[in-house]
Amino acid sequence: MKYTLAIETSCDDTSISILHGIDLISLKTFSQIKDHQKFGGVIPEVASRLHSKYIFLVIKEAIADAAIELKDIDRIAVTGGPGMVNTLQVGITIAKTLSLILGVPLYDIDHIEAHAYSPFINQSINSIPNKAIILIASGGHTELLLKENWDLKVLGRTKDDSIGEAYDKVAKTFGYKYPGGMILDRIASKTTEFEVEAPITRLKNYDFSYSGLKSFVILKNKNKFKPEAIIKGFQNAAIKQLILKVEKAVKEFNIKNVFVGGGVSANSLLRSELGKIKDINLYLPKLKYTGDNAAMIGYLAVLKIRNKLIKESDLKIDADPRREL
Ligand code: KG4
Ligand code: ZN
Numbered sequence: 001m002k003y004t005l006a007i008e009t010s011c012d013d014t015s016i017s018i019l020h021g022i023d024l025i026s027l028k029t030f031s032q033i034k035d036h037q038k039f040g041g042v043i044p045e046v047a048s049r050l051h052s053k054y055i056f057l058v059i060k061e062a063i064a065d066a067a068i069e070l071k072d073i074d075r076i077a078v079t080g081g082p083g084m085v086n087t088l089q090v091g092i093t094i095a096k097t098l099s100l101i102l103g104v105p106l107y108d109i110d111h112i113e114a115h116a117y118s119p120f121i122n123q124s125i126n127s128i129p130n131k132a133i134i135l136i137a138s139g140g141h142t143e144l145l146l147k148e149n150w151d152l153k154v155l156g157r158t159k160d161d162s163i164g165e166a167y168d169k170v171a172k173t174f175g176y177k178y179p180g181g182m183i184l185d186r187i188a189s190k191t192t193e194f195e196v197e198a199p200i201t202r203l204k205n206y207d208f209s210y211s212g213l214k215s216f217v218i219l220k221n222k223n224k225f226k227p228e229a230i231i232k233g234f235q236n237a238a239i240k241q242l243i244l245k246v247e248k249a250v251k252e253f254n255i256k257n258v259f260v261g262g263g264v265s266a267n268s269l270l271r272s273e274l275g276k277i278k279d280i281n282l283y284l285p286k287l288k289y290t291g292d293n294a295a296m297i298g299y300l301a302v303l304k305i306r307n308k309l310i311k312e313s314d315l316k317i318d319a320d321p322r323r324e325l
Pocket of ligand 2: 262
C-alpha cells in the first residue's frame with residue numbers, strides 16, 4: 001500500500017497529512033489564527049510568510065508521527081485552489097520540490113471538492129453514496145452541490161459574503177476576536193434571551209446571500225437590545241437560509257443523501273436543524289475535519305487515483321485562486 005503526503009495551505013492553516021492507502025495515519029496542522037487576530041482578519045502577506053516559515057517543521061512532525069521516513073512517500077497531493085494565491089503558492093512549491101526530489105507523482109486537489117468528501121475520511125470508498133446534495137459552508141464559500149457518481153455540479157452559491165465571513169464580521173462588531181463563528185455559536189446556543197428576529201434571506205433559486213443579514217445585525221441598536229439576543233437572531237436567520245435550500249434540493253432532486261463540509265459545518269444549530277429534516281441520510285464530518293485540513297486533501301487524492309479520475313500534474317502547475325468546480 002502506498003503512502004500519500006498531502007499539503008493544504010489555501011488560507012491560514014499549514015496542514016500536512018500522511019495516508020497509508022486510504023487510511024489517515026498522521027495529521028499535523030499549524031494554525032496561524034493568533035498571528036492574524038491583531039489585524040482582525042487574515043493578511044495574505046503575513047499568511048504566506050508564516051506558511052514558508054513553518055511548513056518544513058510541520059512536514060517533519062507529520063512524518064515522525066507516521067513513524068516513516070520522507071523517502072517512503074509514494075505520492076504528493078496538494079491544494080491547487082481555490083484560496084489565496086500567495087499561500088497556495090507556498091504549498092504548491094513545496095509539493096513540486098518533494099515530487100522532483102523523491103521522484104514521485106504529484107496531484108493537484110480542489111479545496112472545495114475535498115471539503116465535500118470530508119465526512120468520509122478514514123472510511124472506504126464503498127461507503128460513499130453515488131447521489132447526494134452537498135452543502136459547503138465555510139469562511140470562503142457557501143455552495144450547494146449536486147453529486148452524481150463522481151460529478152459535482154454547482155446548484156447555487158453565495159452572491160456576496162459567505163456565511164463564515166458574515167459570522168466573522170458580526171463577531172468583530174461585537175468585539176470578538178477573529179474568527180468569531182465558534183464564539184457566536186456558543187453565545188447563541190447558551191442564551192435564554194428572547195431573540196431579536198432577523199430577516200431570513202430567500203433568494204429564488206439555490207443561491208445564497210449574507211450581506212443583507214450581516215448589515216441588519218451590525219446596524220441593530222446595541223443600546224436597545226442585549227448582544228446575546230441579537231446574536232441569537234443572527235444565528236437563527238443565517239442557519240435557516242442553509243436549511244431551506246437543503247430541504248428544497250432534497251425534495252426537487254428526490255435525493256436522500258446530504259453531505260456537509262467546511263468550517264461552518266461545526267455549527268451546533270446547523271447540525272441539530274439538519275438532523276431534524278425528515279427522511280434524509282446525513283453525512284457530517286467529525287469536528288476535527290470541519291475546518292481546513294490536509295486529511296481531506298489526501299483522502300480525495302486517494303479516492304480519485306483509485307477511481308482513475310485524476311491525472312498526474314506536471315511541474316508547471318500553478319495556484320488557481322478562483323477555481324470553480
Ligand atoms: O473551512 P474553514 O476552516 O476555512 C475556509 O475554507 O474558509 O472555515 C472557517 C470559517 C470561519 O469563518 C469561522 O468563523 C467559521 O468557519 N466557523 C463557524 C463555526 N466554527 C467555525 N461558524 C459558525 N459556527 C461555528 N461553530
Ligand atoms: Zn476550507
